[in-house]
Amino acid sequence: MKPTIYDVAREAQVSIATVSKVINDSGRISDKTKQRVIAIMEKMKYQPSVVASALTGKQTFTIGLFIPDLANPFFAEIARYVEDRAQENGFSVVMCSTDHNIEKESKYIELLRQKRVDGFILASGFINDEILKELIEEKFPVVMVAQDFPTRTMDSVSTDDFFGGYVVGKHLLELGHKSIGVLAENWKAGTLELRWSSIERLRGIRQAMAEAQVPFHEEHLVICDSSVESGRASSAKFFEGKSGPTAIFATNDVLAIGVVQAAREHKKKLPDDVSIVGFDNTLLSTIVEPRLTTVAHPMAEMARKAMELLLNRMQDKDRMSSRIILPPELIKRDSTRPL
Amino acid sequence: MKPTIYDVAREAQVSIATVSKVINDSGRISDKTKQRVIAIMEKMKYQPSVVASALTGKQTFTIGLFIPDLANPFFAEIARYVEDRAQENGFSVVMCSTDHNIEKESKYIELLRQKRVDGFILASGFINDEILKELIEEKFPVVMVAQDFPTRTMDSVSTDDFFGGYVVGKHLLELGHKSIGVLAENWKAGTLELRWSSIERLRGIRQAMAEAQVPFHEEHLVICDSSVESGRASSAKFFEGKSGPTAIFATNDVLAIGVVQAAREHKKKLPDDVSIVGFDNTLLSTIVEPRLTTVAHPMAEMARKAMELLLNRMQDKDRMSSRIILPPELIKRDSTRPL
DNA sequence: GTGAAAGCGCTAACAG
């Protein structure tokens, strides 16, 4: 059996209180007994039980990370960074893939609360506003990441999507493009309603175009589901007529890859005939041919800030919430070219 | 505050023992009080504390999943499947990215054992044989997945790499290729020592060639690090002379993508001039142009079996260990063509 | 059927 605090107390000829004190480096104990106890603990390979200490009101040093799907490289990357930051602070992260499924979300939340995790990081679309509200009202530590959710006041850190779209516009304009198409992602498969990030990205590129006095043609906006296949099918429209756009901004890399495939099917030469830019700077963007010009999220910084916010929130549930918005960066690669 | 077992006991006018019994559906209680207690629990939104019950010797219903890196699509996919199976059985999974780093492994193991997780699933290369040995000796529930480790007897489920390589060979041979190159992955960056899976895959293709009486030229075996870049650089060798192979088997998709890039740099037409096949059937293989012929692991089944083994092991630490080897499947796409 | 009571391993006053 694993040794308990009693075992080391007996070995060290002290009380369990003393041992507890050296474990937590609290209270006052002579350096001598402290050293002795430490030595004994090492000798016995004693590991304090997080379970027991959690029961006495301490933390479990575990957080839940909610994302839609680990198999999506964008979210996997977020998960990776969050895990690193958590680990650094002594926290474990339990993965919760929600598949954008409202019931899975609730179940996970419930389960993890039974396990007394210390907080949640939500990188999922988090559809269940009801539960979110409950969490916030109970002052349960929660931070939203990579997903702005303007309807609730809570801690969050996200990318400046508007600025990202704006920068893409600037880039394309500088390259001389005057006819620009946008392939944007809907909120939910099958609908025509854009998701928040796409709305912002679109607004950004529009702004850039407006500033340059280049008109945006509404028929050059196409909305589709978030998959390569949907992107491919939906963007065919851009290549059919002869008056198609000379540049296309897809609001994420997955869609952009669909555009690349469609362009190729329509015998377009890339990037000569048409420039394409994506968003997210996922692994995929370096794999497609041509390598995608795209917008990179400040992933590392986002994860760091998110963990920071969560830690702060955990120690002071009443602090004011902050909404942090970080600027993304345009990564120029081979899929864009001067007109 | 969250209600405790005392709160519901008081409400229901019974003892906490009784409540405990209805929670665990153990002991004997009249149906009447049982229903009453259940009703009260629901009314109060009572959730038993996993922490407290874990302290009394019950499980924590949490497992640790070790993988080298979540940002690698192959491992992300494994993680996804494992998470699903775990969730199904009421378990949470905490992610442990080890980066093939022996110290990170140890730290995570230690941390999770302090947290009294119920078991580990190891999909990481798991370098630290020392700790592995300790775990096994202590009869701590552990199963290895997607990674055969023939030096220890333990529960494991993996892909039949030999058969995978064999099938690739058959396919290429059927297509008429007689000159086949292999790009294989080393165990650790910079070395020339193959990792176990690559050894097996190589052995498989060799076997197929031997059976067909097609010689394998040793200079057609190239060993490199596991990255697109290394694959690209190392495979240049295949395209330089004029007597290069007409087909190349890369022992994983990442390498295969490197090969595709190198081929393109050398003005080879794909798949006309050279056929390429990968391994793993990651997301990437459908993104490259041409879409990669590759070998798919029975991911879903692997994860299911792994969870099954772990569950079994948890309830009987002394059962005989089983090593399960599942057959992979060749996925024919556009990167291979008859000679 | 039901409940009293003794822990599980640890923390946090509170005495000494």
Added chain:
DNA sequence: CTGTTAGCGCTTTCAC
């Protein structure tokens, strides 16, 4: 400085 003691929320005999 160090030890005693009362919990934390739940499980599990063992009486009644």
